[in-house]
Amino acid sequence: MSLLVVGSVALDDVETPFGRREGALGGAAVYFGIAASYFVDVRVVGVVGADFPQEHLDLLVSRGLDLSGLIVAPGRTFRWGGRYGYDLNARDTLYTELNVFADFDPEIPAEFRETEHVFLANIAPALQLKVLDQVAAPETASLDTMNYWIERTPKDLREVLGRVQIVLINDYETREIAGEPNLRKAARTILGWGPRLLVVKKGEHGAVTFGPNGAFAVPGLPLETIIDPTGAGDAFAGGFLGCIASTGDTSPEGLRRATIYGSAMGSFCCESFSIDRLASLEPAEIEDRFRSFRDLTQFDHRPLLVDV
Amino acid sequence: MSLLVVGSVALDDVETPFGRREGALGGAAVYFGIAASYFVDVRVVGVVGADFPQEHLDLLVSRGLDLSGLIVAPGRTFRWGGRYGYDLNARDTLYTELNVFADFDPEIPAEFRETEHVFLANIAPALQLKVLDQVAAPETASLDTMNYWIERTPKDLREVLGRVQIVLINDYETREIAGEPNLRKAARTILGWGPRLLVVKKGEHGAVTFGPNGAFAVPGLPLETIIDPTGAGDAFAGGFLGCIASTGDTSPEGLRRATIYGSAMGSFCCESFSIDRLASLEPAEIEDRFRSFRDLTQFDHRPLLVDV
Numbered sequence: 001m002s003l004l005v006v007g008s009v010a011l012d013d014v015e016t017p018f019g020r021r022e023g024a025l026g027g028a029a030v031y032f033g034i035a036a037s038y039f040v041d042v043r044v045v046g047v048v049g050a051d052f053p054q055e056h057l058d059l060l061v062s063r064g065l066d067l068s069g070l071i072v073a074p075g076r077t078f079r080w081g082g083r084y085g086y087d088l089n090a091r092d093t094l095y096t097e098l099n100v101f102a103d104f105d106p107e108i109p110a111e112f113r114e115t116e117h118v119f120l121a122n123i124a125p126a127l128q129l130k131v132l133d134q135v136a137a138p139e140t141a142s143l144d145t146m147n148y149w150i151e152r153t154p155k156d157l158r159e160v161l162g163r164v165q166i167v168l169i170n171d172y173e174t175r176e177i178a179g180e181p182n183l184r185k186a187a188r189t190i191l192g193w194g195p196r197l198l199v200v201k202k203g204e205h206g207a208v209t210f211g212p213n214g215a216f217a218v219p220g221l222p223l224e225t226i227i228d229p230t231g232a233g234d235a236f237a238g239g240f241l242g243c244i245a246s247t248g249d250t251s252p253e254g255l256r257r258a259t260i261y262g263s264a265m266g267s268f269c270c271e272s273f274s275i276d277r278l279a280s281l282e283p284a285e286i287e288d289r290f291r292s293f294r295d296l297t298q299f300d301h302r303p304l305l306v307d308v
Numbered sequence: 309m310s311l312l313v314v315g316s317v318a319l320d321d322v323e324t325p326f327g328r329r330e331g332a333l334g335g336a337a338v339y340f341g342i343a344a345s346y347f348v349d350v351r352v353v354g355v356v357g358a359d360f361p362q363e364h365l366d367l368l369v370s371r372g373l374d375l376s377g378l379i380v381a382p383g384r385t386f387r388w389g390g391r392y393g394y395d396l397n398a399r400d401t402l403y404t405e406l407n408v409f410a411d412f413d414p415e416i417p418a419e420f421r422e423t424e425h426v427f428l429a430n431i432a433p434a435l436q437l438k439v440l441d442q443v444a445a446p447e448t449a450s451l452d453t454m455n456y457w458i459e460r461t462p463k464d465l466r467e468v469l470g471r472v473q474i475v476l477i478n479d480y481e482t483r484e485i486a487g488e489p490n491l492r493k494a495a496r497t498i499l500g501w502g503p504r505l506l507v508v509k510k511g512e513h514g515a516v517t518f519g520p521n522g523a524f525a526v527p528g529l530p531l532e533t534i535i536d537p538t539g540a541g542d543a544f545a546g547g548f549l550g551c552i553a554s555t556g557d558t559s560p561e562g563l564r565r566a567t568i569y570g571s572a573m574g575s576f577c578c579e580s581f582s583i584d585r586l587a588s589l590e591p592a593e594i595e596d597r598f599r600s601f602r603d604l605t606q607f608d609h610r611p612l613l614v615d616v
Contacts, residue, residue, distance in 0.1 A: 017489075038613060086489035181325075181394035184530040204491075205513040206527055217527035217604050219514055222492040243612060256607040283613035294609050296525050299564040301602050304551060305346060305591035 003036050003245040004138075005029045005238075006045040006106050006131050007121025009070065011052070013081040014273060016088070018227045024274035025056045026080065028121035028144065031231030034279050035238025035265035037063040038286060039246040043112050045069035045131075049077035049100045063279055069109050073100040088229050088270075089203045108134040117245040119237060120164070122146050125156035132163050139248070142166035142241055144233070150176050162194040168237045170201045183208070184215070197255065199240060199262075201233045207266075209259055213252040218259055221267050221292060228273045232266040235278055239265030264289040310349045311553040312446075313337045313546075314414050314439050315429025317354040317378065321389040322581060324396070326535050332582035333364045334388065336429035336452065339539030342587050343546025343573035345371040346594060347554040351420050353377035353439075357385035357408045371587055377417050381408040396537050396578075397511045416442040425553040427545060428472070430454050433464035440471050447556070450474035450549055452541070458484050470502040476545045478509045491516070492523070505563065507548060507570075509541045517567055521560040526567055529575045529600060536581045540574040543586055547573030572597040 010027035014020065033042045043066045050072060060067060078101035081094035106127055114136050120128040120143040128143055135141075141164040149157050150173060157177070161167065167190060171183060178186035187198050187210035197211040204226075208217040240262030247254060264286055271277045318335035322328065341350045351374045358380060368375060386409035389402035414435055422444050428436040428451040436451055443449075449472040457465050458481060465485070469475065475498060479491060486494035495506050495518035505519040512534075516525040548570030555562060572594055579585045 088489075181396075182532070182534060184532050187530075202513065205510065206525075208527065208530060210530075215530050215604055216607075217514075217530070219516065219525035219527045222495075222516060222518075222523050222525070224490070224492050226490060246612060253608065257610070257612075260607060260609075261612070286613055287611045290609055290611070294607070296523055297605050297607075299524075299568060299602070299605075300561065301568075301598055302565070303595045303598070304554065304565070304569070305594055 001117070001245045001248065002041045002043055002115045003117045003119065003241060004043045004045065004108075004112055004115035004135070005032050005036070005119045005121060006108075006128075007032065007123055008078055008101060009044070009046040009048050009052070010078040010080050012230060012274065013079070013094070014228055014230055015082070016084040016228050017086055019273065021228075021273040023053075025059065026231060026274060027078065028231075028234045030060065030275060031234035031269060031278065032119060032121060032238040033060070033065050034063050034275050035235040035269070036242035036245070037065060038281065038283060039239070039242030039261070042066065043069060043115060045106050045108060045112065047071045047073050047100050047104050049073060049075045052077045059275070059279060069107075069112055073103075075100045082230065084229070088226055106131050117241060118142070119241055120144070120160070121234065125149050125153050125160045128160045129156065129163070132160070140165045140241070140244065140250070142168060142237070144168050144237060145173065147173060147176060158193065161190065164195055166197045166199065166241075167195045168199040168201065168240065170203070170233065174198070174200050184210070199259070201236055201266075203229065203232070207236065207259060207263060209255060211255065216256050216259060218263050218293060219297065221263070221296060223267060223270060226270045229270045231275070231278075232269040235269035236262040236266035239263070260290055260293050261286070263293060309425070309553045309556065310351055310423045311344050311425045311427065311549060312351045312353065312416075312420055312423040312443070313340050313344070313427045313429060314353040314436075315340065315431055316386055316409060317352070317356050317360070318386040318388050319360070320538060320582065321387070321402070322392075322536055322538055323390070324392040324536050325394055327581065329536075329581045331361075333367065334539060334582060335386065336539075336542045338368070338583060339542035339577060339586065340427060340429060340546040341368070341373050342371050342583050343543040343577070344550030344553070345373060346589065346591060347547070347550030347569070350374065351377060351423055353414050353416060353420065355379045355381050355408050355412050357381060357383045360385045367583070367587060377415075377420055381411075383408045390538065392537070396534055414439050425549060426450070427549055428452070428468070429542065433457050433461050433468045436468045437464065437471070440468070448473045448549070448552065448558070450476060450545070452476050452545060453481065455481060455484060466501065469498065472502070473504045474507065474549075475503045475505070476507040476509065476548065478511070478541065482506070482508050492518070507567070509544055509574075511537065511540070515544065515567060515571060517563060519563065524564050524567060526571050526601060527605065529571070529604060531575060531578060534578045537578045539583070539586075540577040543577035544570040544574035547571070568598055568601050569594070571601060
C-alpha cells in the first residue's frame with residue numbers, strides 16, 4: 001500500500017525556551033512523510049529551491065520516501081521562522097517566505113496517480129482540488145488546512161471538503177470552519193458537508209475524532225521532555241494515515257488504533273528540534289509509546305451507584 | 309463513610325452566551341457537596357449571610373447535606389459575578405464581594421471532628437491549616453487552591469501541601485505552584501512536598517492524575533450542551549472524593565474510577581446554570597455518563613510494527 005502526500009518542504013528557523021535551530025528540515029510533507037514511513041511506502045509531491053541541502057534530501061531518502069514528485073526549482077526554498085514561549089501550545093510566526101512555494105502547482109507524476117491513499121497537507125484549497133483531479137479514485141483522500149484558507153478561500157475549501165473522506169485539523173480551525181463554538185456541533189456541521197471522519201488535533205491536550213460511530217478521544221501524553229512542537233500535527237497525521245494505509249482498517253477499532261499511532265508520532269515529534277527524534281525511531285519504540293497511551297488511559301467500569 | 313467540606317457558599321451572578329442568572333446558588337462547598345452527595349454523606353462547614361435564601365438551604369438539605377457547620381452570620385452572603393464568552397474555558401471575574409466570608413474562621417463542630425475524609429476547598433491556606441488542626445487524623449485530607457494564595461501566601465500553602473494526601477488543582481495552578489512549565493515535572497515537584505496524589509483539572513480538556521503509579525488521563529467529554537462551566541472543578545472534586553470516601557479504594561484502579569466519576573460530575577455541572585442539573589440527577593444517569601467516558605476512550609493494542 002502507498003500513501004501520497006502533497007505539501008510543503010521547508011527550511012525552518014525555530015526558537016524555543018530550550019534552544020534555537022536555523023535552516024532545520026521542516027514542512028508539512030516532511031513531518032507527515034517521515035512519520036508515515038514507519039507504516040507504509042510514502043510518495044512526496046512538493047517543491048524546494050536550489051539552496052535545499054543535499055543532506056536533507058539524503059535523510060528523506062534514507063527513510064524510504066519516494067521523491068520522484070519533489071521538484072527542485074530555481075530560487076530559494078520555502079522558509080518559516082517561529083518562536084515559542086513556555087506555553088508551547090502558542091507560537092509566534094516571525095516570518096513566512098514562500099519563495100519557490102509561491103508558484104507551487106502540484107503535478108502528480110504518472111506513476112503516483114493510482115496511489116491508494118492521498119493526503120493533501122495545508123496548501124491552497126484550489127491546489128488541493130487540482131491534486132484530486134489528477135488522481136484516480138483513491139481509497140481515502142484526506143486534508144489539512146489553516147485559518148488563512150478558511151478566511152480567504154471559503155468556497156474552494158468547502159468544495160474540497162466535499163471531496164475528501166477524512167479531515168485532520170485543529171480545534172480552532174474546526175470551530176472557525178463551522179462558525180460554531182461548540183466542538184461537537186461544529187464537527188456535525190463539517191461532517192454534514194461530506195467527510196466521513198473528522199480528526200480534531202488539540203496539541204498537548206490530545207485529539208478527538210468524530211465519525212458515524214460517535215466520538216473517540218485520547219488525551220495528550222504528559223511528556224517529560226518537550227523541546228519543539230513544530231510539525232507535531234503533521235506527524236500525527238502521518239501516523240494516523242500511515243496506520244490506515246497499512247491496515248486498510250477503517251472500522252471503529254481500526255480508527256481508534258490509527259488515532260493512537262498518530263498521537264504516538266506527534267508525541268515523538270515534540271521531543272527534539274526538527275525531525276531529529278521522529279526520523280530515528282525503532283519500530284519497537286513506537287509500539288512502546290502505543291502502550292504508554294494505553295497505560296495512561298484505560299480503566300474499568302464497575303458501577304458504584306446502581307446495578308446496571 | 310462521611311466527607312467534610314470546608315469552603316465557600318455563595319450567590320453568583322453569571323453571564324454566558326446562553327443567558328444570565330442572578331443570585332444563583334454557588335460556591336465551592338455547594339458544587340462539591342452536591343456532587344459528592346450521590347456517593348456519601350456530606351458535612352458542610354461554611355458561612356452565609358442573613359440574605360441567603362431559605363430555598364437554597366432547603367435544596368442543600370434535600371440533597372442530604374449536613375449543614376450543622378454552616379453559620380448564618382449578620383451581613384450579606386459572599387457574592388461573585390462572572391462573565392464567559394464563547395470560549396467557555398476563559399472567564400472574566402466582574403466582582404468578588406467577600407462580605408461575611410471575609411471574616412470566615414472555620415470552627416469544626418465537635419460531631420464533625422472525626423470525619424474520615426476532609427476536603428479543604430479554595431480558602432486561605434492559613435484557614436486550611438486551622439481546619440486540619442481541628443480534625444482527628446482523617447483517612448484522606450485533600451485541598452484545592454488558586455493563584456491568589458499561590459502568589460500571596462506561598463509559605464502557608466507549602467505548609468498545608470505537606471499535610472494533605474491529595475491535591476486537586478488546575479493546570480495553570482500546577483505550573484505556577486511548582487514554577488515549572490512542564491506539567492510532568494511540575495507534578496513531580498509538588499508530589500515531592502508530601503502529597504501522594506496530584507489531580508490536575510483541565511476544564512474542557514479533561515483531567516490528569518499523577519501519583520506513585522504514574523499518570524492517568526481522561527479527555528473531556530465533547531458535550532452537546534455547555535451552558536455554564538462555573539463550579540465544574542468543584543463538582544469534579546466532589547465526584548472524585550465522593551467515590552473514594554464511598555469505596556475506601558485508593559488502589560490505582562480505584563483512583564482511575566474516582567477520576568471518571570469526577571469527570572462525570574464536572575460534565576453534568578456544565579450542562580446548566582448553577583446546580584440545576586447537578587442537583588437533579590438520577591444515579592443511573594451518573595453510571596450512564598461513566599459509560600460514555602468508557603465509550604469515548606477505550607481501545608486495544610494489537611501491535612502493527614513489531615511483535616511484542
